[in-house]
Each structure stands twice: as C-alpha cells, then as structure tokens.
Amino acid sequence: MASAILASLFHPSEVLALVQYKLAPKTKYNYSNDKARERLYYHLNMTSRSFAAVIQDLDEELKDAICLFYLVLRGLDTIEDDMTIDLETKIPYLKTFHEIIYQKGWTFTKNGPNEKDRQLLVEFDVIIEGFLKLKPAYQTIIADITKRMGNGMAHYATAGIHVNTTADYDEYCHYVAGLVGLGLSEMFSACGFESPMVAKRKDLSNSMGLFLQKTNITRDYLEDLRDNRRFWPQEIWGLYAEKMEDLVKPENCDKAKQCLSHMVWNAMGHIKDVLEYLEMIKNPSCFKFCAIPQVMAIATLNMLHTNYKIFTHENIKIRKGETVWLMKESDSIDKVAAIFRLYAREINNKSDPLDPHFVNIGVACGEIEQICVDKYPGSTAELARLQAGVMAGTSGSIITAAVVVAGAIAFKSTFA
Numbered sequence: 001m002a003s004a005i006l007a008s009l010f011h012p013s014e015v016l017a018l019v020q021y022k023l024a025p026k027t028k029y030n031y032s033n034d035k036a037r038e039r040l041y042y043h044l045n046m047t048s049r050s051f052a053a054v055i056q057d058l059d060e061e062l063k064d065a066i067c068l069f070y071l072v073l074r075g076l077d078t079i080e081d082d083m084t085i086d087l088e089t090k091i092p093y094l095k096t097f098h099e100i101i102y103q104k105g106w107t108f109t110k111n112g113p114n115e116k117d118r119q120l121l122v123e124f125d126v127i128i129e130g131f132l133k134l135k136p137a138y139q140t141i142i143a144d145i146t147k148r149m150g151n152g153m154a155h156y157a158t159a160g161i162h163v164n165t166t167a168d169y170d171e172y173c174h175y176v177a178g179l180v181g182l183g184l185s186e187m188f189s190a191c192g193f194e195s196p197m198v199a200k201r202k203d204l205s206n207s208m209g210l211f212l213q214k215t216n217i218t219r220d221y222l223e224d225l226r227d228n229r230r231f232w233p234q235e236i237w238g239l240y241a242e243k244m245e246d247l248v249k250p251e252n253c254d255k256a257k258q259c260l261s262h263m264v265w266n267a268m269g270h271i272k273d274v275l276e277y278l279e280m281i282k283n284p285s286c287f288k289f290c291a292i293p294q295v296m297a298i299a300t301l302n303m304l305h306t307n308y309k310i311f312t313h314e315n316i317k318i319r320k321g322e323t324v325w326l327m328k329e330s331d332s333i334d335k336v337a338a339i340f341r342l343y344a345r346e347i348n349n350k351s352d353p354l355d356p357h358f359v360n361i362g363v364a365c366g367e368i369e370q371i372c373v374d375k376y377p378g379s380t381a382e383l384a385r386l387q388a389g390v391m392a393g394t395s396g397s398i399i400t401a402a403v404v405v406a407g408a409i410a411f412k413s414t415f416a
C-alpha cells in the first residue's frame with residue numbers, strides 16, 4: 001500500500017481512492033454452503049484478483065454464467081499460450097475444447113510448470129461441474145463462442161500462419177477477444193438485463209474486445225517476443241524495421257517509437273464503438289463490468305504512447321492508485337466519457353510533432369472530444385470535476401509531499 005501511495009503522490013485523487021479502497025469494508029462473498037461454488041470463485045480470484053471482484057458484483061442471475069465463461073476462456077487461453085506444448089498436441093485441444101467442457105471429470109496436466117493458470121486446468125473438473133449446472137441458454141452461448149475461438153486460435157497457431165496484414169490483426173483479435181464481446185452481449189440480452197439490441201450490435205460488441213486485446217498486444221511486445229509469440233501485424237512493423245525483433249535495437253529507437261505510435265493509433269480506432277456500446281448498457285452492475293476494462297485500456301494506451309520502455313521492460317503497468325481511481329469513477333457513461341476525454345488530451349499533449357502519426361493521433365483525439373461533447377454533454381461537467389481533482393492535486397500534492405517529508409523528518413528526529 002505504501003509503495004502504491006508513493007507512486008501516486010502527485011495524483012491526490014488516486015491517493016484518496018487508495019485510502020478509501022483500503023478503508024472500505026471488503027464485501028465478503030460467502031459460498032461456504034456450496035463447496036463446489038466456493039472452489040469456482042477461488043479459481044476466479046486466482047486468475048485475476050481485481051477483475052474477480054467486479055464479476056462477483058454482478059447481479060446473481062448473471063454472476064455464475066459470466067464467472068464460468070471467464071474461467072472456460074482462461075482455460076482455453078492457458079493451452080493456447082503455452083509454448084512448451086507442441087502443435088500436434090495443442091491444436092486438437094483448441095479445436096475440441098467446446099466439447100471438452102461437457103466431459104464430466106476432465107482435467108489437463110500437460111501445461112509447462114511456469115504457466116500462470118496451470119492449476120485451473122489441473123482442477124478443470126470443478127469448472128466443468130459448474131458449467132453443467134448452468135441454464136442451457138448460457139451453456140449454448142459459452143460452447144458456441146469457445147468453438148469459434150478455439151478454431152480461430154488453432155488457425156493462427158498453425159505453422160507458417162502469421163499476423164501479416166492489419167486485416168489478419170483484426171481477425172486474430174476477433175477470435176481471442178471480439179467473440180467474448182459477442183458472447184457477453186448475448187448473455188446480457190438473453191437474461192433480459194439489456195435490450196435485444198445489445199446482442200444485435202455485433203460490430204460494437206466486437207470492438208469492445210478489439211480495443212482491449214490490441215492494447216494488451218501493444219503492451220506485451222517484449223514478453224511475447226521472448227516467448228516467440230508475434231501479434232504485431234507485419235503490415236505495420238514492416239514500415240519501420242526489417243524484422244520485428246529489430247525494433248529493440250537501440251539504433252532503431254526513433255523507428256521503434258514511430259511503430260509504437262502506429263500501433264496506438266490503430267487501437268484508438270475502436271474507441272467510438274466502445275463508447276456507443278457502453279451507452280447501450282443500462283444495468284449498473286453490467287455497466288461497471290463492461291466499463292472498467294475499457295477505462296483501464298485507455299489509461300494503459302496513454303502510458304504506452306511515446307514510452308520507449310515497452311521495448312526494454314516487460315510487464316509495465318499503470319499505477320495501482322490509477323486503477324483504483326478508475327474503478328471508482330466508472331459508474332456512468334458521462335464519467336466514462338470524461339475519462340476518455342482526459343486521456344485523449346494527455347495522449348495528444350505527449351505526441352511528438354516529428355512523429356509521422358502526430359496528425360493521425362491528433363485527429364483521433366479530436367474525434368473523441370467531439371463525439372463526447374455531442375453525444376455525452378454531461379461529460380463536460382464530469383471532466384471539470386476530474387480535472388479539479390487533478391489540479392487541486394498538483395498544489396495538494398506539494399502540500400501532501402511536504403507534510404509527508406516533514407512527518408518523516410519529525411519521526412526520524414524523535415525516534416532516531
């Protein structure tokens with residue numbers, strides 16, 4: 001906690017969010033009367049602590065269905081990601097995973113020892129037991145999406161198949177993330193929490209997934225390269241380097257940053273659809289569930305833009321304080337639109353005029369501003385409130401910093 005506060009020292013609205021988060025009574029989700037269900041949510045918390053809480057805040061009708069959708073996809077993803085499993089073994093599992101989820105007692109121990117979610121597959125029989133308890137409507141949606149995703153992953157895992165064009169890039173991201181949006185939208189409409197229109201707008205649902213996946217792929221350049229995974233499209237990196245791995249060579253620093261701007265610009269192309277999708281979502285718990293990953297993504301894109309560290313450091317993340325502040329602020333379309341405007345301005349302000357995408361990114365940021373002013377006028381007041389927080393912050397942080405330093409000196413002189 002202390003390190004998180006220090007990292008957010010000059011962002012008092014984040015320090016405030018961290019302290020509130022720390023002091024807030026943790027919602028105790030009690031599953032003790034159902035051991036199998038308790039084990040399910042144990043695995044959910046193991047896969048992603050922060051997002052697990054958001055899933056557990058969903059209304060009862062959808063909670064288990066989305067928890068299982070998440071865990072089934074994490075299982076499939078853990079097989080796809082594992083580069084210690086040879087293709088002859090891996091591809092049949094990817095293609096039949098939609099049948100495996102109906103096989104009582106099935107487990108998988110072929111993952112390499114370092115796979116983060118290996119235990120999930122070792123105990124996958126628990127997930128299958130939960131899946132088979134779901135209403136048939138949700139089982140059908142999850143199985144259909146798992147089938148299409150598994151086949152798409154198998155295609156791109158096949159030897160010689162690469163993400164060459166930006167169309168390939170959109171197709172790959174559709175298979176591993178866009179389809180998740182289509183599945184979730186079908187669940188939202190099927191349970192009646194959202195209008196049937198949500199399931200119909202497959203284009204917007206797909207963009208929700210592409211914005212998240214493209215942000216992750218842009219962020220994970222070095223980690224993926226190390227594991228011999230390549231998702232940046234050659235049609236983009238080929239404009240800046242002979243080979244994709246040449247981008248890490250110090251002599252290619254400028255070209256690498258230009259390529260990074262190109263990837264950031266490509267991902268920003270989905271923001272208009274993301275805001276239009278979120279505007280359709282009326283159920284408060286579904287809205288937060290959908291909005292939180294999207295605001296995390298725009299904050300991450302802002303952190304990535306012009307940041308050469310993605311070519312030298314793995315696993316760079318936004319501040320803990322920033323994530324807690326974003327989770328607190330993502331409960332209305334006006335607030336979310338204000339957050340997108342705030343980061344669009346930061347992205348535009350840090351753009352390098354000499355960068356070939358300076359204008360493209362400037363136009364994309366201008367469009368976000370225009371769309372929000374036109375369609376979400378309430379975002380202007382929210383933006384002013386956020387900026388007041390930030391501005392008060394700047395002076396506030398100096399005072400806070402002074403107080404902390406003075407406190408430290410007083411403490412040292414008293415007890416040293």
Ligand code: IN0
Pocket residue numbers: 047048049050051066069070073176177178180181182184205208209210212213289290291293
């Ligand atoms: C998700 C998405 C997700 C949530 C809500 C609406 C969505 C609409 C379309 C596509 C995906 C949607 O959210 C999670 C968020 C998540 O897991 N965050 C992790 C961070 C991380 O890097 O793992 C956390 O710890 O906060 C998400 O990233 N994906 C996902 C998977 C399944 C489901 Cl049901 C929903 C993964 C991915 C690849 C982006 C689809």
